[in-house]
Amino acid sequence: MAKRPWHSIIRRSLSKSLNAFLCRIINTKIEYDKIDAKEINRILIIRLNHRIGNALFLTPLIKALEKKLPNAKIDLLLGADFSDLIGRMTNVNKIYCANSRLIKRPFKLFALIKELNKNGYDLTISPAKSSGSSNIMQASVKARYKLSFRVENIINFANIVVDLPETKHAALLPLAVMEAFAGERLTYEPYLDISLFDDEKAQGKEILAQLIGEDNIDDKTIIGIFRDARYEKKIADKYWLEYINKLLATGNPYIFVDIIAPDGKAVSDDIKSISFENLRELASFMAALDFFICADTGPMHLASAAKTNIIALFNNTSPEAYGPLGKNDRVIDINNKNMDEVLAETVSILNY
Template identity: 30%
Template structure:
């Protein structure tokens, strides 16, 4: 029997198995910056300044976020919601990478097209060129580079034809911009929203939009029936006892060892013997919790989110599925061992991030038990 811990991380939209090293990534960025320096500077000169985006007349919007990771894809959902709020009569096109955005966002009423760049552009050069031609063939009222310091996003912004272009000025820009006076928000989910609100000429006083997939009642109902079957019938169905989803996978150093999860769960069950744990299995199909719990497996992201939406709580390390749980609306506890919770953590009144670096598995379980006591 293969050891689950030896399997590669979930690859639905998180990270390719042979991700480049940081050094290779830096060299690649320098090469791109060198080749497209003039184009990038020219695009920076076209960026919309704060308070210059009109309140009316924005009907065709392009959002550029060419990233294949599930978490980064989900973190633009607040920007989509903000566009829908400020420009309720607008139509949105989205350029992403991989298949996550198409699976997650095509059902949104105002989203017209989701363009998906292939992960390996060099291997699919003609398909990539054809997609870029499609983007170039449309004329937009507003094009948004949704993340600062993204060369691919800035190149897409350069390619797009739009009356207004919105993005953070790059480091290579010599232009004196009013954006320099506005500090960039720490959390990635806030940055695109901050860009749009700051450029918008009208008033925006609402709270930060949450991550939200806008799951339909039908999706949730079908998932509720599936979860009942997973739990083994009406005696253990949702509502009879707290159902807690756990996802034990993550990429690289963010993933906790199997032994850590065993200690964590043993302690948590001692503190909360009433909870029912559901093991959400990663794409490789092998349980990382030892097949000791009811489990659910799917490669359909909306289906997975709908199942999580029927749970009372969700616990995982920092990963794309953690953000998927937040977007489902289920209270989520994110465990952070290497990354910055202020930048990537689940935000909102029902969600919490825990820095586990100074803590043992039992200490984290105690925190989780206290957190669950406030919610179920």
């Protein structure tokens, strides 16, 4: 089990200390209580993080903004280029990338800020509770309304803030900024969704049929496995191989597909495997599966956004905060459970 590297721990500690210091010398000026939806035509969502999951956690907010403001154009400023992932959502206009390397290239950073300021945003949103970098970038972009959360010891330049919600789930946190809008309170879907198109789903089914055979699509239960995860969340390949082989030994009509990370290796030559470079193509393939089994990892949230049934094996993190959100998704906490108990729970879900 890989532990979080020291440089990551130190960076988080320094960031926390710096935020606390800056909060003592910078005062946030709150100018508005509510946002008039009629005044909003251009929106910029700022989330300077490079992880797949955190990008996908924005999709409930994007869908909610589409419902509240159907004619508004939404741009996103993210910590990695996720254009192929969420750029095809109907109300997403453009995705900008400001990764960590940009800090070392001030001329490119200033050029990006200049381009953003030409867009004439009516509203910028920093929807993370502890991202000082996103809040600082928000200060650099002109907008009438600058929306974020009210959080202690996190530097904030917003002129309208909302309280943190009671929800513990990280994916539902961004959705809470909708409380800032005046007028009728609408009901928003609390699910991840990248709005796959019919042609994308058809392509995913075609790739799956080529991999396992057309005849197996309807007669078998097709299960995708993804074994990779970050740090303590990773489950050993030895465990995965035993888990898969024992599920096959139950005699149920299961076919497993080992979905491999671009730099990974297959768990066994006896199990079909596939890898994708493009995240949206991966999501299209996931949509064709009957089930997707994984640890707590970004592709888990991608499968959820593709509306695939998920069985998530959690061994370190909290399902309440990071578990899959689909109506049919299930979490198995493998801590303090032997393999037979995990298998029995898995089979009951697969055969339900």
